[in-house]
Amino acid sequence: GDITQIDLPKKEDSGLEKCASILTSIEGVAVIRLNNRDVVRNRLVKDIVKAFEKAENEKKLYASSRQTSRGKRK
Structure with missing residues (x-):
């Protein structure tokens, strides 16, 4: 799955x-x-998997930066 x-x-x-x-x-x-390197289907499928991984990583980075900036407020 x-x-x-x-x-x-x-x-x-x-x-x-x-x-x-x-x-x-x-x-x-x-x-x-598995990750995008494990997909052995069409190149388009690999690109789609990469795009979702990138979006998830950016979401985590954004959430982390918001947590850090909240901690600095006084």
């Missing part, structure tokens, strides 16, 4: 992500995480 494909409200956890975290403790079960 693709954990980035979540159609749940923002505050609900992904069932796939929750399942992966629970099942990793079971012997014989492995969770494999």
Whole structure:
């Protein structure tokens, strides 16, 4: 499955992500995480995956910078 494909409200956890975290403790079960370098389909699919990864990284960076700037206010 693709954990980035979540159609749940923002505050609900992904069932796939929750399942992966629970099942990793079971012997014989492995969770494999792939990224854009693992996509072996059409170049367009790779570009789309990269774009989503970039957007997610930028979102995290923005949130982090907002946290830092809030801490500096007095």
